[in-house]
Structures are given as C-alpha cells and as structure tokens.
Amino acid sequence: MSQTRPELGAPASFTFPRPQRVDVGAGTVVAIDVPGQLLVSLRLVHQHGAALEPLDAMGVSLLTSEVLEDGPDGNSSLAPALERHGAEWTSRVTWDAFVTGLDVPVNRLNQAVGLFADAVRRPALAADDILRRREQLVERFWLETASAQTLAMRSVGGQLFTGRYGTPLAGGPGKLGAVTPEQVASFHGDTLASTAGTLVVVGDLTGVDLSELGKRVFGDTSASRERDLTAPAPPPGELPRVVVVDRPGSVQSALVVAQRAPSRKEVDLPRAEGVSEILGGMFTSRLNMELRERLGYTYGAGSGFDLRRDTGVFLMSTQVEADTTAHSITSSLEQVNKLRDEGVTEQELDTVRESNTVGLPVSYSTARSMAGALVDMVVHDLPDDHIDRQRAGYEKLTRESLDSAAQEYLHPEQSVVVVAGDAERLRGPLTETGVGPVEVVDPETLWA
Template structure:
C-alpha cells in the first residue's frame, strides 16, 4: 500500500542559546548549558592573533601553538595525558585570535581542565621541542605549498597588504626559520602565561561550576589588553594587475581573483556573504555554473569573504586546465560585472535565505559548533545575540539588499589576480586579456 509523502511545513525560526557571562579574576567565563550534551567543549580565547605579531617574529604565534602540544612535561606529553581523561586537545591561531581548548566528557571535566590550564600557562617550552616543532612547520609549509591552490592563496597577502598580512600566518619559510626558542619563551610569557583571556564552556553543565573552572584556568593572570585597530596599508602598484607564480610544466593553473574588503564590523553580514554565495558560495552559484557546468574548465569554482577585525578580503578561486586560464579569468570577471549590473534572481535570493536559516539547528547541534560560534563572538566583540541577529537578517533579506551589496562590496576594478602555473605557457595569453600588467615570480622569490 503506497503512502503519500507528507508536505513540508514552514521551518521554525532557530534561536541560539543565551550564554551566561561571569567575571572571574582577570578573565571572563562565557557558559552555555546544553542539556544532554555530555561532551563539553572548553575554549580559551586570547586576543593575540597573527595580525599583532611583531614584524621581526612573524610566525611565532603559529609556532607557539604547535609547541603547546608538548605539554608541561615536554616531548609530546600532552596528548597521551589528556587521552587518559578521554579529552582531545585544541590549539589554533588565526589573524585575530589565539584559541586553545579541550573537548572532554563532562565526568572528567575538572581533571582535564586542570591539565589544560597547566598546558597553556606552564608548558615546558623545551629548547629541543621548539626546534623540532619549528623544523616540522617549515617542512609542512613547503609540503602544503606544493599544492597550487595553497600556494596561490599564500601568495595573495603581499598583493593586497603591506605589514604583517603580506606574509603568511605561519610566518613564511624565511621568517619562521629565524625564530629562536628564546623568542617563543618570551612571546608565551607576555601573552598566554600572563593574561587571562575569555573562557568559553559549552555542554551539559548540570553540577558544573563555571566560576571554579575560570579560577582554575585564569589563576592570577591579568586582563588582556585591548587590541588597537589600524587599517593596514595596501602595497604600491597598479590595479588591477596579474601575478604569475611560475610552476614550469604544470598542466593546470590555480587562480585567485581578489580585492580588499571592509572589516567585519563595517559590513552587513547577510548582504555581503549573501552576494558572495550567489557568485561562488553554492553549487548553483554563477561561477560554478559558468566555469564548471557550461565551459567544463574546472571541477569547482568558489567565492567568499575573509573578514577580519581591521580589514577584509573578497576572493574568487578555481583550478583550471592551463589552456583555459585566461578565459577563466575574463569569464569570472564577466560574472561579477553581470551581477553588479543586473542583480540577483528570485531563485538566488531564496537559495541564500534557505541555506543560512533552515539548517541552523543542525549547524549548532553539537557543543563544538556552539563553542565555535561563541569564540567568533569573543574574537570580534560581537553581542550575545549575534547568531540570531544574522539569522533574522537573512530571513528578511530582499532582492534590493543583494543587488545593492553587489555594487557596494564587489570591486573588480581593484582586483589582483594570482595564477600559479607554467609562466612560459601563460604569460602571453594573460597579457592579452588586458586585465592589467603581468609580473612573473618563482615560489622561492615570494618570501625572500
């Protein structure tokens, strides 16, 4: 006997749980109680992202993040110590924050947090461990740069910024190699060891005292200083322009078309990210439909914003067959022009709304994902209702909102184009596009 599939109802509007904020010593605890989430996510957020590193020690944050995993006893001792409590270590740095943490069963939360606090505040910082980690980071840098798309993205910073953003987050091979163990120890003492930060705790907190967790983690540390926000300057040079990073013999090209964007606090997030999704954030986006489905040049093309506290970047990216590189670039720029001139369709508007609202209960179904959202709020000084505000912004998004965003946030006339591929094969056709002056460099010349 056949049955008809029931009709879908209207999705309920999602509401993100309100965190409880408590000042503990020099820091703040941000806690969310989620009944039934017995794997608790703990994150400690410090305002020491790569953007505020000294220019003579670029990459020291990334190296310190790696070294912390050697633990209070050194020699990679932290992971096995945490495993005895069923806990998993987290440590990462981005441009705007230094994030450490653990995911741990609630029944072992106290023991794991005490070990976590020791690992962050009192790591061994053994000389040989630091040198070993530095060498591993250097090796990983070049291994990852062997992937053309990674190399293209890492080449982008110096085309858009002067100062810290011109060098990759990990410091680049030359800068990273110069960091001495003493520099790491000094950096750690001035940042993670002495300042409190913000502790995020998410999970089933029945019977858990977040204040006691804060006391364990913060100890006698002092409040972290406020970060001074200065908009980084652009490098000299004509815009738009093209950089070829030469990879002789390559049969494919990795290309990135990018320009500077406002900082996160300066954009209307649903409008900006919504128009980015129309252009390259969904399978049905215009870049994917053009470069993949119609032209058959690539397996996928995308676009998105990278929004930081003091600046931002908008970029489009794809990997294409070498002989289609020039047309891929001009076709991508044509898609931007059409979006700016003609606006979005009703179908595109609906897809943007649905993709950023309907799936929120699943997106925030774990303690880890909710902790990630709270970390984002802490790093960018966002209000506790940020997720709900953005969701509501998507729900009321109009065609006019996205049409105006395309004009406000997309600026192909200010773009730089980075192509990793065979310069001997690409120089003439890329020059013929008329996009802008073309420069050729080798990977070794990028961070000399």
C-alpha cells in the same frame, strides 16, 4: 512496494541560547548550559593572533600553538595525559586570536581542566621540542605549497597588504625557520602565560561551578591589552593587475581573484555573504555554473570573504587547465560585472534565505558548534544575540539589498589576479586579456 514520500513540514523556529557571563579575576567565563549534552567544549580565547606578531618573529604564534602539544612535561606529553580523561586537545591560531581548548566528558571536566591550565600557562617549551616543531612546520609549509591552489592563496597577502598580512599566517619558511626558542618563550610569556583571556564553556553544566572553573584557568593572570586596529596599507602597484607565480611545466593553473574588503564589524554580513554565495558560494552559484557546467573548465569554482578585526579580503578561486586560464579569468570577471549590472534573481534570493535559516538547528546542534559561535562573538566583540540577528538579517533580505551589496562589496577594478602556473605558457594569453599589467614572480623568493 512503493511508498509515498512524506511532505516537508514547516521549518522549525530557532533561537540561539543566551550565554551567561561570569567575571572571574581578570578574565570572563562565557557559558551555555545544554542539558543532556555530556561532552563539554571548553575554549580559551586570547585576542592576540598572528596579526600582532613582531615582524622579526613571523610565525611565532603558530609555532607556539604546536609546541603546546608537547605539554608541561615536554616531548608530546599532553595528548596521552588528556586521553586518560577521554579529553581531546585543540589549538588554533587566526589573524585575530589564539584559541586553545578541550572537548571532554562532563564527568571528567574537573580533572582535565587542571591539565589544560598547565598546558596553556606552564608548558615546558623545551628548546629541542621547539626546534623539532619548527622544522616540521617549515617542511609542512613547502609540502602544502606544492599544491598550486595553496601556492596561489598564500601569494595573495603580499599583493594586497604591507606589514604582517603581506606574509602568510604561518610566517613563510624564511621567517618561521629563523624563530628561536627564546622568541617562543618571550611570546608565550607576554600573551598566554600572563593574560587571562575569555573562557568559553558549552555543555551540560549541571553542578559545574563556573567561578571555580574560571579561577583554575585564569589563575593570577592580568587583563588583556587593547590591540591596535589600524588597517594596514596596501603595497604599491597598479590595480587591477595579474601576478603569475611561476610553476614551469605545470599543465594546470590555480587562480585567485582578490580584493581588499572592509573589516568584520564594517560588513553587513547577511548582505555580503548573501551576494558572495550567489556569485560563488553554492553549487548553483554563477561562477560554478559558468566555469564548470557551461564551459567545462573546472571541477568547481568558489568565492568568499575573509573578514578580520581591522580589514578584510574578498576572493574568487578555481583551478583549470593551463590553456583555459585566460578565459577563466575574463569569464569570472564578467560574472562579477553581470551581477553588479543586472542584480540577483528571485530564485537566488530564495536560495540564500533558505540556506542560511532553515538549517540553523542542525548547524548549532553540538557543543563544539555552539562553542565555535561563542568564540566568534568573543573575537569580534559581537552581541550575545548575534546569531539571531544574523538569522533575522537573512530573513529580511530583498533583491534590492543584495543588489546594493554587489555594488558596495564587489570591486573587480580593484582586484589582483594571482595565477600559479607556467609563466612562459601563460604570459602572452594573460597580457591579451587586457585585465592589467602581468608580472611574473619566483615562488622561491616570495617568503625569503
């Protein structure tokens, strides 16, 4: 018996809940009360990410993040202790922040938060644990860079930046492998142990004393220090150019077309991300339709912004058969130029609007997703109504505003094309594209 498909109703309106803020000692608690949400997401944000690492200890942030899992008693003691309260630990490092946290049933929050505070402020940092974790991270780095796509992506920083951004966030195996237990202890003492940070709490907070929660997490720590937001300089070299990271015998190539972009605060996100989605951020994007659907070169192609507090990167990426590498690059650049020259279509505008507004109630339906949004606001000093402003920005998009975004943010003439593939096989065809001079590098020397 056939049934008639129900008609879609009007999209539900959505307003992101306004957080409450409570100053506690040197820190701030930022909280959203979600009645009925019995799993609380707690995140402690320190504005000290990998970008501020000393150049003689690159990778120390990620190593410290890993070692925190060994807990106050060392030897991987944290997870079993938290499991007794049904809590799950999380820790991640970005260029701009060091974020630790818990997801825990609200009725076990008080018990688990004591373990959390000890794990962040007073970890064992045993030398044996640090050395073991360091070796695991170095091994993981090489295992991950066995993937051509990962190798290409990790090679981009050194082509766009000098200083810390020139090396992958993990520090590279050379620098990371030289980080000592003493450097980990020094880094931890100067950051997580001594500075308060901002505590994000989302869930059903009925009966939760936010001030008391903040006291237990912040203790007698000090206020965070201001960070230097000077944009890093680019390395010397002609633009555009092509860099081949040699993988002899590779039958496929991973390619990344990358350029510098403004910082997070300097970008009008709805316009920038809107034009990026049209170019490569959706299945129906121009790159995917050209490289996958029309040419059949790849399973997928994409683009996106990596925006940081002091700078940014715009990237296009895909993976193709070696013999189609050169044409894939020229075709990708042609799509950028076509978007800049001819502008977006009405259908593309409608798709971008709907994809960034209709699904918001689902996007922020969990404590974790709402906490993630608050973390982003804290890291980038965004207003409490940031999500609503973003939604309004997408609703107000026009073809003209997206056309201007393509002109403002997409600059293929300033790009570096990084290709992970067989240099002997690719050098000739890549030179013939005329994109720019072709340089070949050995991956073994990139992060020595």
